[in-house]
Amino acid sequence: MEKDQQMLLRDLTQGSIIKNIFVYAWPLLIANSLQAIYNIVDMLVVGRVEGQIGLAAVSVGADLLFLVMALIMGFASAGQVLIAQATGAGETGRIKKLIGNLYSVSLIISLVMGVICLFADDWFLRILNTPASAYEDAKKYFLTCSVGGILFMAGYNSTCAILRGMGNSKQPCIFIAIASIINIVLDIAFVKYLGMGPFGAALATVIGQAVSFITAIIYLYRHRDRFGFDFKRSSFAIDPSTLRSLLKLGIPMSIQTASVSASKLILAAWINACGVVYTALAGIYNKVGMMINILSSSLTIAGGTIVGQNIGAGKYERVRKTIHYVFFLSVLIAGAFTAVVLLYPTAMFELFTEDAEVIATSSILIIPFVVSFAGVAGRSYAFSLINGSGNSKLNLIVAIIDGIIARIAFAYYLGFVRGLAAQGFWLGDGIAGNIPLIIGVVFYLSKKWQKRSY
Numbered sequence: 001m002e003k004d005q006q007m008l009l010r011d012l013t014q015g016s017i018i019k020n021i022f023v024y025a026w027p028l029l030i031a032n033s034l035q036a037i038y039n040i041v042d043m044l045v046v047g048r049v050e051g052q053i054g055l056a057a058v059s060v061g062a063d064l065l066f067l068v069m070a071l072i073m074g075f076a077s078a079g080q081v082l083i084a085q086a087t088g089a090g091e092t093g094r095i096k097k098l099i100g101n102l103y104s105v106s107l108i109i110s111l112v113m114g115v116i117c118l119f120a121d122d123w124f125l126r127i128l129n130t131p132a133s134a135y136e137d138a139k140k141y142f143l144t145c146s147v148g149g150i151l152f153m154a155g156y157n158s159t160c161a162i163l164r165g166m167g168n169s170k171q172p173c174i175f176i177a178i179a180s181i182i183n184i185v186l187d188i189a190f191v192k193y194l195g196m197g198p199f200g201a202a203l204a205t206v207i208g209q210a211v212s213f214i215t216a217i218i219y220l221y222r223h224r225d226r227f228g229f230d231f232k233r234s235s236f237a238i239d240p241s242t243l244r245s246l247l248k249l250g251i252p253m254s255i256q257t258a259s260v261s262a263s264k265l266i267l268a269a270w271i272n273a274c275g276v277v278y279t280a281l282a283g284i285y286n287k288v289g290m291m292i293n294i295l296s297s298s299l300t301i302a303g304g305t306i307v308g309q310n311i312g313a314g315k316y317e318r319v320r321k322t323i324h325y326v327f328f329l330s331v332l333i334a335g336a337f338t339a340v341v342l343l344y345p346t347a348m349f350e351l352f353t354e355d356a357e358v359i360a361t362s363s364i365l366i367i368p369f370v371v372s373f374a375g376v377a378g379r380s381y382a383f384s385l386i387n388g389s390g391n392s393k394l395n396l397i398v399a400i401i402d403g404i405i406a407r408i409a410f411a412y413y414l415g416f417v418r419g420l421a422a423q424g425f426w427l428g429d430g431i432a433g434n435i436p437l438i439i440g441v442v443f444y445l446s447k448k449w450q451k452r453s454y
Contacts, residue, residue: 378437
């Protein structure tokens with residue numbers, strides 16, 4: 001790899017592992033925190049200005065949007081893993097092909113998903129049992145973010161995956177900071193002062209993502225020589241071998257993300273049927289989950305990238321130490337969140353709404369929160385190893401067991417059979433989140449991760 005290219009990339013196969021985790025994870029933590037902030041701001045502003053109906057509309061729209069983004073996020077994650085492995089092995093030619101093919105695949109997927117959302121929006125909203133009072137606002141929020149913004153979201157996720165796979169986590173932090181600042185300012189302007197409601201929150205999100213994506217592309221283009229990608233039309237041509245690698249890993253990772261999202265939508269439909277108060281609570285539950293996930297996912301992405309580069313370089317002892325550090329740090333994070341929930345049970349709900357009925361009902365979420373937080377540490381450990389090794393079959397197994405079978409089965413049993421209703425649905429979701437740890441431990445002990453995915 002040329003010297004000028006090394007200036008922008010980080011070699012994670014050398015030096016202190018714990019230092020690499022922190023140096024790589026801190027920009028990710030800031031970036032993910034900012035991304036979570038601008039997602040949470042939608043709900044904070046709308047919830048305080050529009051009340052429980054607006055809160056419910058954003059909750060439903062955000063749930064649907066995450067499902068739509070599953071394919072794009074899966075392929076972006078696959079591209080990051082493959083680029084990390086190629087970087088560790090010093091295969092600069094392969095990196096160029098991966099970049100071009102990742103952009104092309106993401107473009108195709110975003111266009112297809114945009115068309116589907118345009119014509120299937122009512123169907124999505126109906127199967128979710130969207131409360132009638134929040135239906136129109138939820139529809140506006142979902143269509144604006146999906147049809148209007150999916151291309152920008154796909155481009156941003158792909159660009160950040162490329163940079164992170166090469167060990168550069170600093171620039172994505174800057175890009176998301178731009179989107180966050182724009183989104184926060186426009187959220188307040190559109191919702192509070194212009195009275196645009198959930199549609200205004202969605203529009204602010206799309207504009208922020210668009211500016212962030214354009215900034216990221218300009219950066220990558222200006223440094224194209226250092227990254228080994230020239231942005232010529234021919235560089236975006238589909239390469240069969242590279243496409244197979246992306247599909248082999250991207251499809252299972254997309255299914256994994258989509259299955260978790262789809263199962264959560266089934267739970268959301270059951271919860272929405274309980275009434276608008278529970279729909280509003282579901283939005284808060286998801287946003288609090290996002291808050292802890294920004295910390296754990298930062299460690300997971302950092303750990304997965306370090307694991308990928310070291311597997312590419314054949315340094316397996318560093319892989320073992322990496323996932324051990326990731327698990328330890330994740331346990332500390334989960335413990336801190338658990339302590340906050342138990343000591344200040346209503347404080348987080350009061351951040352999102354002043355609605356007395358929502359706050360009074362919020363106590364049913366305490367136990368599900370504690371259980372779900374416990375699963376966070378296990379997921380970080382498991383997916384640092386599984387994603388970093390690029391094991392597509394195991395990703396698919398996790399998707400089926402965790403995302404489909406366990407989550408729906410536990411939620412159904414606790415909610416309907418045991419009669420816990422909405423609390424049971426959330427508790428089943430939390431229990432299912434602990435399953436990846438078991439799978440991850442078995443995979444670690446098998447040593448099958450000591451093999452590159454291509």
